[in-house]
Amino acid sequence: MKLMNDKYSVSPGNVFYLMYISLVGIGIMNFQQKMILPNGSENDGWISIIIAALLILLLTKMMYVVLARQDIKKASLVHINLRYFGRFFGLMINWIFILYFILGGFVWFQTYIQVIQLWLFPNVNVWPLSLLIISLIYYAVSGGFQSITAICFWGTLLLYTFILPQLYYITPYIRPSNLLPMFNHNLSQYFFTTREFSHEFISCIILLAVYPFVQNPKKSQKWAFIAIGASALIYLIYFFMSYMYFSLGELKITLWPTLSFIAMIELPVLQRMEYFIVAVFLLKILAAISIGIWASCHSAKLMHSIRPSRFLLVILLIFFVCFIFREPSSTAILQDFYSHTGEILVYLYVPLIFIISLIGKNSGKTEAKGNT
């Protein structure tokens, strides 16, 4: 039985790119900052990265269990909420998710433009830039799920081909002794760092919306896990690189550690490689924003049969208006708000529906039996 035309769905392996793009955000440029004292665990932050990754792995497994226990035609975020929370509360939760995805997109959008302003063009007029990015988002999302997956693929590829090889040039300058002494922080500091760092991973909830568009979705679980592993690895690499490159004192005053140490690379024809990284990162940010917006458009379609192309235009208009009238200080507030909402949604909502689904009827199995 085929649920969806191959023209609209993607093969299980593509879950890797989708998850990877959601997990590795713009935070990779400054996550080291969040691990600084007084509350952070500084050079022991790698423990927090591993713990956070394991936690997300557990939550992803929960999501897969929940999804597997749904009727295969209704295995999506929208239907799950409608099923378990009733029509009224279900719709409400769905709208929270829609707004949450849009907010996430906006936060990345804003942060990225801020990075461009900081690193590339301090005096640039930003609204043409935002319009450019918004039109790219429109082009990506209007192409449907396959074009989103494509941009995720290119984003992942570029991240690896552009950024990882550059670390080779950093290695002569690193001082492993910066990591010592190990385990010299107290438990509350570890807890704080883990909590702060796990904010990088909260977009993993996108899986619930993406799931129905994957062929043989149950097979994709492996790829989602690999994506979590790969992103944890990327964060670990950057963590170690920056903590070994900078001393703690330097890190405290370095706002964008990743970009700062990449700035040291000098090739015979080029230097200041962070210019390229910031520019190419557009592809990654574009992908991350597009998935979120696609998910909200699609959820709106499932709930109220709103035409996604119209809804997309409305969202982008909101983006533009919000961006034009934003306060300089709002970036950090929005970011905080987004992180804390995400915390609730990921760490409370996912286990909640996991437990409910375990208690409730397993519709996934009966469906499978009915087929055979």
Added chain:
Amino acid sequence: MSTSPSMPNDSISTFDQFIDLCSRSNDFVTANLNINSSCTFIAHYLKTLVDQSHLEQLIHSLQNPHDAHEIKSLDQLKQYNPFEGSFVTNDLDKIESSVFGGFLLIQEEHKSDAFLLIPITGKQGLRTDNDTDVEFSVVGPKIGFIEDIDTNVHLVRMQLRTPRLIVRELTVGTISKTKVVMMYLDGIANPDNVSMMEARIREIEFDIILDTTQLDELITDNHNTPFPLFTTSERRDRVVFALISGQIAVSTDGSPYFITGPSTLFDFFLSPEDYYLPWVLGSFFRVIRITGVVFSLFASALYVALLTHHYEVIPKELLGRLIYSRQNVPFPPVLEALVLEATVEFLREAGARLPSRIGQTLGIVGGVILGQAAVDAALTSNILIIVVSLSALTSFVTPIYKMSNAIRFIRFPMIILAAMWGLFGIAVGLSFLLLHLSRLESLGSPYTVPFFPLRAKDLNDRFIRAPFSLTSNRPGYLRPPFLKRYETPKKQRKKSKIDEEGYV
């Protein structure tokens, strides 16, 4: 009859009207054909369309005394004439298209209810030398196609000696009634692709098909893209290779080009020559080609971006050279680059329209003198001349001309984006390009396959030309019903010499 929307309606309802209309042209001949005493035939034909020697042959054979007195009707005439494909009809539509296709029209005197049509089409004026002028290769066959479709099909059939090679003839064009030929290997090309291609050709509403490339645009998946979605080729080996991989080839009468599809982006970077060289060299040339294209896309844009916005990216030794070379140039880098790039385009366009002998002169005047003078007059910098001419050069490394056009076109928006937003502008261009490529489809299958959607098994013959031991399967993205191309010999473990050597 003849109610084609593209022509005024002549409203021919009788045969006599048709003859009257035709007689307005002086090359329309009406003659009596006396074969024997018992009956007289009247022949009509366009003398400019028929082959005189065929006509003589026909008359000669009909005057054979043994047969002559037996011919009393059109049907008997049809039996005795030596040409294949003659038929009797009274359908005016058919008569019109046949007469204007070089058929001889024969009627019995005083009778106009049935007509015999004999094909004696002349093929004078067609090119017969079939060198591959456009897609030249140093190694390998130099057999290309010509403007005659039958010869082209003959050329392909000579290499694919199998009944599985299906040739479908279709007619396209309300006025030109051009014969379109669709070829594929039955059981190897995906049937869905075949039916989709046929449906698209049948749906075409157009008056005159002048070239296969026109057909390309009429059946394409996306009209608003500079990228060619079907491979265009005049080389026989290329078309045969496409057929054997499971693609479909289409050509029209009067065009030396075949289009093959479904194509992918990387098909445009393959050259048949890759397969005639050792795989190491073939791969090397392919990598050169691909890096050349990437260079061509971004070189001028990078120059503009770095010099306009981010001079700090350039190391100080190089920056010194750049400043020295640009110190007298009064223009911003973007103007400098755009003017030079445009000059290259002017040269190419003028060179393409000129006879080759004048073209050489033009190359010297344009390339050498103009470039040198521009630098001496301090209108451009030396380094930009190097960058622009290199990127012009590298844009021509793609074996398919249509693709190199697309690449040269894309450079201009890139340069403008780079001038406005520097490296960020280039990233916007790159993102748009990747998105656009990923959204493209050729005959319904994705354009960027096997990269996205990723198909690891098909990657072996894309960036590099894999050795023949690895290419025994057809590319899977074409969804061929029969995957295996040839058996690879079983690997025998090769012992290294150091293990073997010693006394016998």
